[in-house]
Structure formats: C-alpha cells, structure tokens
Amino acid sequence: MIFERKIWVITSALPYANGELHIGHIRSTYLPADIFTRFLKMKGFKAYHVCGTDEHGTPILARAIEEKKTPKEVVDYYHEIIKRALQRTHIAFDIFSRTTKPHHYKMTQEFYKRAKKAGYIYIKEIPILYCEHDNIALPDRLVKGNCPYCGAPNQYGDHCEVCGRTYSAFQLKNPRCVICGNPPVIKHSKHAFFALSEFTDRLEKWVKNKLKLTKGVKEHVLHWIREKLQDWDITRDINWGVPVPDIPNQVFYVWWDAPIGYVSFTKELFERIGEDWASVWIEGNGYIVHFIGKDIIYHHVLFWPAMLMANDFALPNEIRVRGFATLEGEKMSKSRGIYIGLEEFIRYWPAEYLRFYWGSTTPESLDDGDFSLREYRERINKMLIGEIGNFIHRVLTLIKRGNICEGNIDENLLKRALNLFNEYENKMISNQFNEAIECVILIARLGNKVLSETEPWRNLQTETSRKILITLFNFIRLISIALSPILPVSARKLREMLNIPPTENIAYNNVLNSLDRNFTLESIRRFITEVKKVKPLFRKITENEIKRLRSKLRL
Known part of the structure; x- marks a missing residue:
C-alpha cells in the first residue's frame, strides 16, 4: 500500500525564471500538486511540496542581453515575481528554492561525476555556431534568422513562433548573432554526452512494470523507446549555468541541471527540518510524485530517470501529466493580447475561483483545457x-x-x-x-x-x-x-x-x-x-466584470 510510506515528496516542474506566470501555468502542475499535497497532509501523512525556480539556460542569457542586465539580475527579479504569484494563488510549498544556490551546483556536479565514473558520460566534438565579433558561442536562443520551413524572419534557432516547427540552429536561413547582428561562423567544440541509449531496456521495464502513468502517456513513452533513444549533449559553450568540472568554459545543459533541483531542494528542506533526504532519494524509503505539463514528458519519464539510474538513486513512483491551457480557444500570447496574467486575474477575483475552475474542469489527461x-x-x-x-x-x-x-x-x-x-x-x-x-x-x-x-x-x-x-x-x-x-x-x-x-x-x-x-x-x-450572523462564503461574478476583462483581450 502506498500509504505505508513514511514520507511523500511531491514535486512541481520548476518554473523558468525569465517571465511572469499566466493563468494557464497553474493548470497542469502547481495547482494539482498543491491539491494533492494538501490532501495528504490533511490525512496526517508526512508530505512535502518541493519546487523552486529554474534559473539557467540560454533563454535567460538571451533576455539578459536584450535587457542589458546580468543573468543574475534577471533571475533574481523573476524568482520573486513567480514566488509571489504562486503564494497569492494559495499554492503552498514546503520549500521554494533556486537552482543558482551553491548546494545545487555541488549536487549537479556530483551527479555528473558519478555518471562519468560509471561509464555513462563520454566526450565528443561537435560543430557550433560562433560569433567572431563578440567572441561567443551561439546556442539556439542567441541566434536568429529566417525559418527554414515558412521563411518567417527573426526566428530563434530552435523553433518558429509563426509555423510552430522545430529545427536546428544550423538550418536557419540568413542566421545572425542576436547581440551584434553579424553572421556566425561554424567552429567545433568538445561536449560531454550522456549515454541515454544505454538505459533503453531498464527504462522500458520500469515504465511498463513500476511507474504509475496514465495509459496515454505510457503509450507515448514506449513509442519513443521503440524508436531508439539518442544520447544527449549535456554541456553548452556559455558562461551562465553550473560549470562542468572537467571541461573549461562550459556549463551544463539546463535539462541536466534543472531536475536535480528536486533532489537538492529536498536535501535543503530536510536538513532544515531534521528529516533524512537520502532515505527518500537514495534508499527508496519514500514515495516520490512528479507533477508536470505534457511538453516535458520525455525529460521526466526518460532522461531524468536515466540520470537517477546512473547515480543509483531512487526513481519516482508516479508522474502525473496534464495538458496545456488555452484562452477562449486561442493559444495564450502576450504579444497578441490573448493573455491573462496570474496576478492580473487576482486583481479581478479571488484566487480560489481560479482554483475551483481549473480543479473542476481539468482531468488527468493530455487534452488541453480552455479558460x-x-x-x-x-x-x-x-x-x-x-x-x-x-x-x-x-x-x-x-x-x-x-x-x-x-x-x-x-x-x-x-x-x-x-x-x-x-x-x-x-x-x-x-x-x-x-x-x-x-x-x-x-x-x-x-x-x-x-x-x-x-x-x-x-x-x-x-x-x-x-x-x-x-x-x-x-x-x-x-x-x-x-x-x-x-x-x-x-x-x-x-x-x-x-x-x-x-x-x-x-x-x-x-x-x-x-x-x-x-x-x-x-x-x-x-x-x-x-456566530452572530451567517454570511455568504462567496460572491457572484457579475456580467460587467466579465465585460471589463474581455474588453482588454484582443479576441
């Protein structure tokens, strides 16, 4: 019985610290995880909701360059913005930490060293785009050009905002550096690769026999496994991130770094309250549940568990996945005016109204939900x-x-x-x-x-x-x-x-x-x-309130 476990660790996917949250962000991840943790605590179980901001990666570096700030200034600002918005929505965390903390850096590097010692890390030379004017490597968010499929201009080197297709930065037409506008050259760099392919059989058995997943998600994952897993490039030629111990001037790819936050944040919390983090994450005496959106299934059901296997850590018991949110049937977009920020919503109505709406309309499904x-x-x-x-x-x-x-x-x-x-x-x-x-x-x-x-x-x-x-x-x-x-x-x-x-x-x-x-x-x-007088718990939403908000949306 799962209730026999002494400690539950419930995690929410780490919000990325380069923008504010909108009303859809809580639908798949933060609200379900909060509801579940509150329920377990209500029943008397030791349950801890673990989360924090993901503060590395090229999008943050790109935003810092665009805003003429340091990456640290960007993540410091958005960490507080995100934390405040979630608090105002009554999302309760036992810890809400940051991937820029020193103890997280240490654990990320230890994960790498153990995986390398076990033979799951190798070095390989790869081509990279490089700006000779700024003397900087150009990962996907530091290069723009024309989409190789639809020709749309000013698209980043990973996917097109116009047609939605994904591609490599090398496929961009007329690529240029986002900093100076000059065209890049191709150079070569030695990167560390994680041998994900080595875990194919172990992952398949675990997904089939042990991990609690919905049927639809499990079918997706097994299909990816049958198509053959590819090894992952886990280092980048930039200066913002967790430094790679044995490769100078490189940092870890954000998807090597970020999920380790589940462990480093748990350790940070448990050392503060006197619990044994290793009992959960190494000895397997706890019960671990991840809550995520459907866009990061591959990372959480294949890549992250393989990292844990390479380090002889405990694997998650459940991974709960839900779909995205739309607004009046449209994809949310700040630039197109189809957008309601989380804190903006709370200025109109109590946060609990949003909790009730998403809670009552969101099944555990890959289907998107509309506001x-x-x-x-x-x-x-x-x-x-x-x-x-x-x-x-x-x-x-x-x-x-x-x-x-x-x-x-x-x-x-x-x-x-x-x-x-x-x-x-x-x-x-x-x-x-x-x-x-x-x-x-x-x-x-x-x-x-x-x-x-x-x-x-x-x-x-x-x-x-x-x-x-x-x-x-x-x-x-x-x-x-x-x-x-x-x-x-x-x-x-x-x-x-x-x-x-x-x-x-x-x-x-x-x-x-x-x-x-x-x-x-x-x-x-x-x-x-x-009780002197019985007062209503809730107030009705008026048509005028709806009209006032609708008038701000470009629908």
Missing part, C-alpha cells in the same frame, strides 16, 4: 455558489433562525453523504481532482434536494425538520474538510464558523470522529451561540 470567461462565470455562480455556497448558507441560516439544538440524526441520509465523501477520498488519492470536486458538489446537491423535498422552513420545530437540519449540518462539516485542499481559505473560514479546528489534519479527525448525535448537537450549540 472561457462565459463558462468560468457559469461554473462559479451556478456550481460553487449556486450549489455549494447556497446549500451551506440555507442550512446554517435555518438552524440559527430556529435555534435548532435538540433532535436526532437521520443515519441513512448521513450514510449517503459519507459514501460520497469516501468516493471523494478515492478520487483524490488517484489524482482525479475534477471528479473529487464533483463528489463535493453531489453532497451539496443531495442536501439541497432534501431541503426542497422536506421544506423544513415551514415549521422549524417539528421532529422531522430538526432531524433534517441536524443531519445536513454534518453534510456541511464534511464539505468543510473536503474543500480544504481545493479552497483552503474558504474552507478555513467555514470551519471557523462551525467551531472546527483550523489545522487541516486536526479538523479532518475532529469531524470524522464526531458525526454522532452528541458531538453534532454540541457543535450546533456553539455555532448558534458564537
């Missing part, structure tokens, strides 16, 4: 407010109005809610968060149906009315803990209203161990005494 303003307003107003919020407000208002503090519980009705709560838990542990949220909605929907059928407000003092409202009070208590991983702020406000302890794990045990008559009546009495 539609019309559907967003409808889902918040009709589901979150119209079903969940309305149910909570109706029941609590009736209990307070009727001073309902004596009566019995309808055990059969409560059992139906508990069955839905158990289904919620099953969906949560299997990463089907959209279906888990549907279970919460169904609890509220069942409660609303019972209210409509019994109409307790007609006479609040009958035995039937009291029994219904006392039972539905327990529905709300279940909802207050079920919503904790999804809407942590609103769930805490609701628990405060119900006199349930604010700490999630204590609240979870408190509610599930106190659904009997005596505990329930005691909770109701305290609620009636201490």
